[in-house]
Amino acid sequence: MLVVEQDGRLLLGDPAAPLRLAAPSGFLTYRGVGYRGALSVEDGPAGLLLVNTVDLEEYLASVVGAEMPAAWPREALRAQAVAARTYLLARRPLNGNVRYDICATERCQVYRGLGSEAASTRQAVRDTEGEVLTYHDRLINALYSTNSGGVTEAAEHVFGASAPYLRSVASPGDADAAVFRWTRELRAEELLAALNAERVGALRGVAVPARSPTGRAATLRLDGVYGSVEVPATTARSALGLRSTMFWPTFQPAATIVVSAGDLAARQATRPAGGRRVGLLAEERPRSAAEARALDAYWVYALPPRVQLDGRGWGHGVGMSQWGARGMALAGATYRAILAHYYSGTTLRADYGG
Numbered sequence: 001m002l003v004v005e006q007d008g009r010l011l012l013g014d015p016a017a018p019l020r021l022a023a024p025s026g027f028l029t030y031r032g033v034g035y036r037g038a039l040s041v042e043d044g045p046a047g048l049l050l051v052n053t054v055d056l057e058e059y060l061a062s063v064v065g066a067e068m069p070a071a072w073p074r075e076a077l078r079a080q081a082v083a084a085r086t087y088l089l090a091r092r093p094l095n096g097n098v099r100y101d102i103c104a105t106e107r108c109q110v111y112r113g114l115g116s117e118a119a120s121t122r123q124a125v126r127d128t129e130g131e132v133l134t135y136h137d138r139l140i141n142a143l144y145s146t147n148s149g150g151v152t153e154a155a156e157h158v159f160g161a162s163a164p165y166l167r168s169v170a171s172p173g174d175a176d177a178a179v180f181r182w183t184r185e186l187r188a189e190e191l192l193a194a195l196n197a198e199r200v201g202a203l204r205g206v207a208v209p210a211r212s213p214t215g216r217a218a219t220l221r222l223d224g225v226y227g228s229v230e231v232p233a234t235t236a237r238s239a240l241g242l243r244s245t246m247f248w249p250t251f252q253p254a255a256t257i258v259v260s261a262g263d264l265a266a267r268q269a270t271r272p273a274g275g276r277r278v279g280l281l282a283e284e285r286p287r288s289a290a291e292a293r294a295l296d297a298y299w300v301y302a303l304p305p306r307v308q309l310d311g312r313g314w315g316h317g318v319g320m321s322q323w324g325a326r327g328m329a330l331a332g333a334t335y336r337a338i339l340a341h342y343y344s345g346t347t348l349r350a351d352y353g354g
Contacts, residue, residue, distance in 0.1 A: 027114060034114035042099070051100045052113065057129060059111065060084055061122040066110035067144075068322055070118035073329035076322070077124035079338040082348070083142040083320055084109055086132040089353055090139035132353045133339060133346040135165045139353045140346055145315025147174040147323035149246045152342065157212035158234070158245075158316050165343045166318055168214050173327015179314050180323075182243050188251075188305035192222065194239045195231050200224025206249040206307050208233075216245045216317065240309070247311035255303045319343065 021028055022038040030039060030050065037054035063084045064070075064077055087109060092101045104111040133140050141163060143155075148171045155166035174180060186194075188203035201224040209230065210218040217233035233245040320342035328338045336348060 060125045065116035065121040075329040075335045076325040078335035081124045086142035143319035147177040148317040148321040149313025153317040171321040171324035173324040177323040184309045201226035244313040
């Protein structure tokens with residue numbers, strides 16, 4: 001490992017020791033992104049491990065901007081700051097990795113250094129400095145997600161363990177989310193492969209045998225010619241790339257459809273999703289939409305068996321909904337009211353939890 005001195009001299013460092021970097025300007029740049037504090041680089045299990053040592057409140061200014069648009073209402077940003085601060089401080093003692101306190105991805109909470117800071121996020125952090133949520137004098141697990149599909153979920157229906165402050169509550173602001181309703185369509189063979197369920201044979205149907213009180217799927221059942229298998233909805237969500245577990249599946253058997261070539265040409269349409277074009281039913285190929293209509297030509301498409309999943313929400317749906325917080329803020333709620341709504345029975349303290 002080489003360490004570059006400011007005067008340009010190269011010194012050989014201990015290859016087993018982490019390389020720690022700090023800058024007089026107050027931030028360092030790595031791959032085009034600025035970071036406050038110091039950076040250390042060391043060998044990790046999957047390559048180089050980059051760790052940013054940064055002040056807690058400065059860290060939060062980045063997290064708030066990475067987790068929530070900086071242009072959102074001030075009270076929503078303040079609520080996000082408190083939730084993120086509480087989440088970090090509650091989870092830090094539980095972190096089994098001695099090299100860092102928390103990861104920087106969606107698996108924990110997103111951190112992008114200076115790249116996600118803004119004046120509004122820094123102000124939201126200053127306005128709530130030191131404030132955390134507790135339940136019976138203990139920091140809570142302040143979970144949150146993008147939008148809960150109109151109603152949040154009780155913790156036990158997603159994570160298996162209940163928490164008295166993570167109950168199901170209405171979240172009407174979710175309806176304004178950019179992704180409130182969504183649809184995912186997969187070929188039957190794709191779905192079976194993704195869920196490692198090819199043993200059921202050719203797919204004949206899909207169903208959700210059980211749901212939580214809010215309508216989220218508990219399991220997804222796959223019915224094939226050789227039998228059936230049930231997959232946990234959380235597993236299906238991860239394997240199939242679904243936004244949430246609030247989904248309704250529909251099995252669509254193989255089909256052949258006929259589409260007017262004239263309509264396709266006129267609309268500059270593409271072939272149906274998953275379809276395989278079989279042929280054009282006309283004596284000669286049309287050169288224009290008008291010719292296609294005159295020839296009464298049609299394309300024939302063969303569609304394989306497929307499954308359509310229609311859903312709502314984005315994320316696990318437990319705790320604060322970020323779009324719900326936005327909706328409450330736009331309606332005049334303070335960040336204290338937002339936090340009290342999504343984290344039932346909690347206390348807001350300004351001492352970092354003691």
